[in-house]
Amino acid sequence: MGMNLKKFVNPKFTRTIDLGLLRRLMERHAADPGSESGAGLNGFDMAVFDGPPDGAREAVQRFFMGPEEGYGEGLVSDLHRIAELGHANGLQIILEQARRLGFEIVPERDEGCQDPKHVALAVFLDHPRVFDAASDMLALAARVSLAEFAGLEEGVEAEIDAVARAAFERAAAILFEADFQGRYCRVGWYEDGGETNLVVAHGAAITTTPVVDRGAERVISYRPAEHAVLSYSADGGRLKIGGVPKARRADMAELFAKTILRRPGFFAGTDAQNLYTLEPIERAASPFPSGMISIREFCASGSSRHRSTASASTRDRARCASSIPIWHATAATMRSCV
Known part of the structure; x- marks a missing residue:
């Protein structure tokens, strides 16, 4: 830097x-x-x-x-x-x-x-x-990997007024300062196609780095600036968070729920961060309809193209799992996805 x-x-x-x-x-x-x-x-x-x-x-x-x-x-x-x-x-x-x-x-x-x-x-x-x-x-454009939290229900609108903004900014500043990231904190608020986007500019931990000055190497310390990004969709009741350490993401989600949604615990459900799973299907009492198999069974056994092997390749299984509905599909449909 x-x-x-x-x-x-x-x-x-x-x-x-x-x-x-x-x-x-x-x-x-x-x-x-x-x-x-x-x-x-x-x-x-x-x-x-x-x-x-x-x-x-x-x-x-x-x-x-x-x-x-x-x-x-x-x-x-x-x-x-x-x-x-x-x-x-x-x-x-x-x-x-x-x-x-x-x-x-x-x-x-x-x-x-x-x-x-x-x-x-x-x-x-x-x-x-x-x-x-x-x-x-x-900062928004640079954040491509976001953690996602599912709220307890859909359709809960963000209530962004002067009081909510001030409360969020104060709490966010305290959160970052507690992690030795300085006292500076500025929040930008943006609406985009039904989504509420927040960009939190804040200090980062003090960084020490070597630099070359006039042919000699020295060590300097400085506090870089960082950005955290939050994006909330009321329709889906989901919050995406980027630029926040993994250990602090749940705290940031709760902060948003408490100050902006006025719903403490909204993102603290049992499956709040377990959004994509086959477990509900596997726990279902009724079996799959005739002629249908589970995704997990199909991707473990391989496709018609790989009958001579014990199982499909890792790439084929990944392609299959990402190409079809999460609950079930006919065997013919599954064969066509690899």
């Missing part, structure tokens, strides 16, 4: 980025933005921005070539967030979210100021709501 940040604030960045934007970014983290010492930035002299532009760029470049711990944790965090969206795909996400929220981001006449890094920095400073939404959308 440290090396990626160095690549972001490379010489091209310092030679082309708008100095006014860069000054505003660095002033956020100076101990006293009005002073010339800039003690919060390892003694960087903010007064260089009042002098010739070339001199300011040289000073900034020297600063970013130095060790990352000299930047200060706040500036490191900001730069990582900007770098996250400072590319072509990030630019498109920013523009999409700006349109959705009713903001107009007009391209600068100077084409150099249309660079994705420049736009990301400008939006970060001038339109934080748009920037946060774009960051959330990036």
